[in-house]
Amino acid sequence: YDHKKGGRFSLSDFDIGRPLGRGKFGSVYLARLKNPEYIVALKILFKSQLQSARVEHQLRREIEIQAHLKHPHVLRMHTYFWDEKKIYLVLEYAEHGELFRQLQDRGRLSEGRTAEYIYQMADALSYCHKKNVIHRDIKPENILIGSDGELKLSDFGWSVHAPSKRRATLCGTLDYLPPEMVNGKPHGEHVDIWALGVLTYELLVGKPPFECDDESRTKRRINKGVIEFPRYISNEARDLITRLLKKKPEERLPLEEVMVHPWIVKNLEKRK
Numbered sequence: 647y648d649h650k651k652g653g654r655f656s657l658s659d660f661d662i663g664r665p666l667g668r669g670k671f672g673s674v675y676l677a678r679l680k681n682p683e684y685i686v687a688l689k690i691l692f693k694s695q696l697q698s699a700r701v702e703h704q705l706r707r708e709i710e711i712q713a714h715l716k717h718p719h720v721l722r723m724h725t726y727f728w729d730e731k732k733i734y735l736v737l738e739y740a741e742h743g744e745l746f747r748q749l750q751d752r753g754r755l756s757e758g759r760t761a762e763y764i765y766q767m768a769d770a771l772s773y774c775h776k777k778n779v780i781h782r783d784i785k786p787e788n789i790l791i792g793s794d795g796e797l798k799l800s801d802f803g804w805s806v807h808a809p810s811k812r813r814a815t816l817c818g819t820l821d822y823l824p825p826e827m828v829n830g831k832p833h834g835e836h837v838d839i840w841a842l843g844v845l846t847y848e849l850l851v852g853k854p855p856f857e858c859d860d861e862s863r864t865k866r867r868i869n870k871g872v873i874e875f876p877r878y879i880s881n882e883a884r885d886l887i888t889r890l891l892k893k894k895p896e897e898r899l900p901l902e903e904v905m906v907h908p909w910i911v912k913n914l915e916k917r918k
């Protein structure tokens with residue numbers, strides 16, 4: 647199709663639809679490329695906000711990383727463009743929105759559904775880690791749901807190439823951070839495996855395992871690593887979560903073993 651020579655898009659190439667969500671640095675809109683007609687999610691960022699937060703390098707890294715990621719359980723970034731004041735990320739549209747919303751609506755998810763979701767995220771993370779990319783910000787808000795109910799790992803705004811001693815000024819929830827990051831130590835891809843354990847727990851229980859009303863107590867609980875399971879959590883689920891939430895990064899269950907863990911296999915069989 648005859649889009650602009652040099653391949654660059656501009657806002658006039660799109661019809662803008664309803665807002666899909668509001669982020670810290672800008673909003674996401676449903677949008678349709680006019681020619682050919684193609685539905686996307688358009689994240690619109692203000693250069694001024696990125697500059698004052700000094701995160702332009704982070705966005706550049708995300709764009710670079712996303713350009714090389716193509717996987718059914720990783721939300722695609724098709725392209726990006728900019729004008730005088732804004733930067734536009736042209737993203738794959740996830741029809742069923744954020745996993746966070748589904749968890750809020752349902753309170754907590756069944757073991758069958760959770761096992762399927764964790765299998766898909768382990769698959770996505772295994773793919774990213776093979777490309778030396780660690781996501782570093784896995785949480786229900788950053789996981790979207792596609793048209794067939796499949797999960798899409800999204801928002802690589804905090805991702806880096808492993809290993810990283812980057813002492814990024816972390817903001818947002820500490821709940822998903824492993825001991826090594828909470829203590830500002832060098833960290834590798836094992837941080838995503840820890841976060842997968844927190845995610846498994848949160849989907850089954852409805853809240854993360856070390857949640858506290860203040861950060862210092864959360865940090866203490868993350869470092870202590872004691873996990874309380876409600877009675878209704880099966881032994882196999884407890885086994886997987888315990889093997890993911892190991893304090894020592896190298897002791898955490900490798901992703902390939904997560905995908906064949908008895909709890910995953912048993913629940914995937916049942917849902918066929």
Ligand SMILES: Nc1ncnc(NCCc2cnc(NC(=O)Nc3cccc(C(F)(F)F)c3)s2)c1Br
Pocket residue numbers: 666667669671674687689691696701702704705706708721735737738739740741742743744790800801802803804
């Ligand atoms: N239904 C939906 N279907 C598709 N997408 C949806 N929402 C957008 C999900 C995203 C994917 N990728 C993202 N990336 C960033 O936001 N990056 C970003 C933003 C600011 C600053 C920075 C940085 F500069 F700090 F790195 C990096 S947001 C929804 Br709701």
